[in-house]
Amino acid sequence: MTQAQAPLQQFYIPEEQSIYLLSHDDAKKLKDWVALCTTQLEQLGYRDIELIGKGAYGFVFSGVTARDAQYVFKFTRVTLPQHLQDRLEEEAFMLEQVDHSRVPRLIAFQRLRNQSILVMERAPGENLEEVSLREGRLSPRLVVRIAAQLADILRSLRQESGPAGRPIVHGDIKPSNLVFDAERENIALIDWGSSVFAQLDENQQFVAANVMELMSDNLQQTNARLGDVYFIGEEQLNGGLSSPRFDEQGVAGTLYALASGQSCRFGHKAIPATSLGLPMEFARMLDGLLDPDPERRRHAGDYFLKEMPRIARTVMFDLETSPPTPMVPVWVRPAKHEIDTVVYSSRKSFLREEGAPETLSDVNDVQLDRYYKNFMQGMGETEKAFLAAVSRLGKYPVVGGLAVRWETDGIYIDTSLNLHDSHLKTAFVTAVNNMVNLARAIYRRGIFKSCLFNARDTLHIDREGPHQAFELSPGMRLPYEVSAAPELEDRSRMHSYFEDGPDPEEFLILPEEIMTSLEALNTIHHTGMIIFEALPNHLKIHSYYRLLDPDREEEFRRRLDDILSAIGLIEGLGVSGFMKMPYKDTKFFPHIERLPERYYPKNPRTEDSSPTVQRVEDAL
Structure with a gap:
């Protein structure tokens, strides 16, 4: 049976710009809004209010009742169009239809003045995206345990004997929507904002309560909502009629991401599930769920x-493994203050070389992560995975910074990656190695560059309008660190700001005075980057x-001050950035x-002399 598929127009953008990249006024509005939400909850009798999440559509708080019950409160942004604000009430209705021990139940939906608030139980633990970022690849035993619980949830949602009497599609299953209780190793599925009643069952037959509903136009147009495109499948992305198969794809993307230490489903061609040390049967089933052939996906979903x-029921061990060896240098240095990392990359030119549509030709924003959802269509799976891997480094x-150059014989990578938390090294190295292996599986010629900086060090200068010059505030200076390093005897190894020429996608032309200071800085041995937005x-x-x-700190400081003193000469709008590695140490792959x-070994006891035994079936 074939269905006409119309593309969904409303893209879901869960990321929110770092508060340290907002203007002073916008940052104040955000802080005031959070304070207002907190005050409203306190007036309703809750205590220990804490902001635990925010996105493009709203904010999520936690709080405690007078009887010590843990609740979650979801607010919509009052600036959203009314039809988007109404979705919170629809989410409350859908959540009320679900009765499962692994789904926190609805407590209430309230309206306070013009503000909608969704109240629900709080599941114990933290979301699996946070666990993944801290731990890297989850152990095969834990991945299988999580898979068993997800299968149990999906079986329940597609039963027509539940409270709703018809199958329900969650529509946005991903690691960050799964709360993990580490003590019991149990999961809870949250965020039902994309959930709908299924239009088709798992056999692609219409689901309808009566004949009149079968004849209506409602079954010719999708009711599906777009979840996070890093994890949803092709049918949901392309606007197919909603089906329980949607959630099979969300589960597949989630399990693959957790097993591989990635933040998306797209890397499965270069880094297949069969390469991740999973049990053979499970790995092949997972690759089947991610297969481009729809029939094979359906067969794998049924098998799952x-x-x-x-x-x-398989008895699995957590095998002892050695920490991963970084494929490119990773330096660990203690942090002197908190770091809020942001990634800026020459992504648009990278995508254009892949033939993607120029949907963002008029956007010049440092935090382009927020727009990935709009322009990933048209790219290859591995290219998407590579960009997502670079984005993950920024978490x-x-x-x-890093620079990747693709040639016919392989890839050449220059990096300067300074991690400021030694406890995260294993997970970070896993993320770096994934990025390298994904880059190796891309066959093309071109250059990709990315800078990673601390948004807390960003300088902000306001003006009345584009015709007014920027004016430096008193005492404003560019921060820097000093670290002794041996002199380079071979000057040819000195990396340059101007190594690969200007980026054709950066439209801000800096004044000659700033360029002169950058050229002078280029002769001083240092590493770093500067981006003007x-x-x-x-x-x-x-x-x-x-x-x-x-020994050249005085000159270095003077050159940085010279750059700032010339900002009043900046004309035009856009972005211009420069990056300098400590020295050339190119790695070839x-x-x-x-x-x-x-x-995973058939006999794990031969792989580990003292394994910790645990039955996966205890998850159920």
Whole structure:
């Protein structure tokens, strides 16, 4: 049976710009809004109010009742159009239809003045995206345990005997929507904002309460909502009629991401599930769920729901493993203050070389993560995974940069990655190695660059309008660190700000005075980056500098001051950035098609002399 599929127009953008990149006025509005929500909850009798999440559509708080019950409160942004604000009430209705021990139940939906508030139980633990970022790849045993619980939830949602009497599609299953109780290793599925009643069952037959409903136009147009495109499947992305199969794809993307230490589903061609040390049967089933062939996906989905109870009875061990070896240098340095990392990349030119539509030709924003959802269509799966891997690096307290150059014989990578939390090294190295392996599986010629900086060090300068010059505030200076390093005897290894020429996608032309100071800085041994982001009423200067020749600190400081003193000469709008590595230490890697197969051992006792035994079936 074929269905006409109309593309969904409303893209879901869960990321929110760092508060340290907002203008002073916007940051104040955000803080005031959070304070107002907190006050409203306190007036309703709740205590220990805490902001635990925010996104494009609203804010999520936690609080405690007078009887010590843990609740979650979801607010919509009052600036949203009314039809988007109404979705919170629809979410409350859908959540009320679900009765499952792994789904926190609805407490109430309230309206306070013009503000809608959704109140629900709070599941114990933290979301699995946070666990993944801290731990890296989850152990095969834990992945299988989580899979068993997800299969149990999906079987329940597609039963027509539940409170709603018809199958329900969650529509946005992903690691950040799964709360993980580490003590019991149990999960809870949250955020039902994309949930709908299924229009088709798992066999692609219409689900309808009566004949009149079958004849209506409602079954010719999708009621599906777009979840996070890093995890949803093709049918949901392309506007197909809603089906329980949607959630199978969300589960597949989630399990793959957790097993591989990634933040998306797209890397499965270069880093297949069969290369992740999972049990062979489970790995092949997971690859089947991610297969481009719809029939194979459906077969794997049926197998997943039918066979997971049996697979869950497997006795598995947490095998001892050595920390991963970084494929490119990773430096660990203690942080002197908190770091809020932001990634800026030459992504648009990278995508354009892949033939993607120029949907963002008029957008010049440092935090382009927020717009990924709008322009990933048209790219190859591995290219998407590579960009997501670079984005994942920015979720760690890291500063520096990287440059990837693709040639016919392989790839050449220069990096300066400085991690400021030693406890996260294993997970961060896993993320870096994933990025390298994904890059190796891309066959093309071109250059990709990315800078990682601390948004807390960003300088903000406001003005009345684009015709007014930017004016430096008293005492404003570019921050930098000083670190002794041996002199380079071979000057040819000195990296340059101007290594690969100007980025054709950066439209801000800096004044000659700033360029002269950058050229002078280029002769001093240091590493760092500086990005100018000129907006009509606001200038942001993002930077990271580490001086490697302490004897020239006075000159270095003077050159940085000269750059700032010339900002009043900046004309035009856009972004212009420059990056300098500490020295040339290019790593070469040959191309690959995919990583080789690697499975969980059939007899794990031979792999580990003192394993911790645990039955996966205890998850159910």
